[in-house]
Amino acid sequence: AQSVSQHNHHVILSEAASLELGCNYSYGGTVNLFWYVQYPGQHLQLLLKYFSGDPLVKGIKGFEAEFIKSKFSFNLRKPSVQWSDTAEYFCAANNAGNMLTFGGGTRLMVKP
Amino acid sequence: DAEITQSPRHKITETGRQVTLACHQTWNHNNMFWYRQDLGHGLRLIHYSYGVHDTNKGEVSDGYSVSRSNTEDLPLTLESAASSQTSVYFCASSPQGLSDTQYFGPGTRLTVL
Numbered sequence: 001a002q003s004v005s006q007h008n009h010h011v012i013l014s015e016a017a018s019l020e021l022g023c024n025y026s027y028g029g030t031v032n033l034f035w036y037v038q039y040p041g042q043h044l045q046l047l048l049k050y051f052s053g054d055p056l057v058k059g060i061k062g063f064e065a066e067f068i069k070s071k072f073s074f075n076l077r078k079p080s081v082q083w084s085d086t087a088e089y090f091c092a093a094n095n096a097g098n099m100l101t102f103g104g105g106t107r108l109m110v111k112p
Numbered sequence: 113d114a115e116i117t118q119s120p121r122h123k124i125t126e127t128g129r130q131v132t133l134a135c136h137q138t139w140n141h142n143n144m145f146w147y148r149q150d151l152g153h154g155l156r157l158i159h160y161s162y163g164v165h166d167t168n169k170g171e172v173s174d175g176y177s178v179s180r181s182n183t184e185d186l187p188l189t190l191e192s193a194a195s196s197q198t199s200v201y202f203c204a205s206s207p208q209g210l211s212d213t214q215y216f217g218p219g220t221r222l223t224v225l
Contacts, residue, residue, distance in 0.1 A: 102154040
């Protein structure tokens with residue numbers, strides 16, 4: 001079965017620290033990849049997505065992710081986090097004709 | 113502005129009762145989805161619809177049903193609520209293809225006592 005894994009369930013960082021959240025998927029072939037963010041008390045919002053082309057994807061709020069096909073990975077990065085980045089982050093994937101599958105989520109807490 | 117809304121935002125009910133959660137989108141999207149969010153499980157797909165009168169089962173559909181009588185609405189019904197259905201429920205929609213970005217509603221927190 002297709003699956004998406006996020007290995008870091010909880011991450012605590014200080015402001016200005018660099019962030020990298022891991023995401024691995026089990027799909028073969030063409031894959032579409034997404035990162036969503038859920039701020040406290042809010043609904044999920046799209047941070048960025050990869051469908052094809054440049055494997056380094058820029059998203060909103062300074063986030064980026066790199067698609068590495070050989071590693072089946074789509075890790076999320078941000079050079080310098082802010083307190084306002086405290087949220088839960090979800091990686092998701094699908095391939096043509098299939099439903100979106102979400103990872104279990106990573107809760108990020110940024111200490112001011 | 114187009115949006116997707118859910119109601120109620122919070123609901124407490126008793127075991128065995130029927131509960132319906134509403135989802136309404138003004139994006140005019142063909143595809144609509146219902147997910148439940150549980151700690152450690154991320155979001156899991158309950159039911160989805162590709163258009164009017166179309167409904168399909170997702171990964172965790174047991175105990176839930178949906179109907180799609182128009183483009184804008186996909187209500188989710190719990191036929192006989194169980195404590196295991198205590199969760200946060202999210203509705204989402206996407207324009208056309210299954211690869212399209214999904215847009216999420218604000219969620220409904222359901223507690224079954």
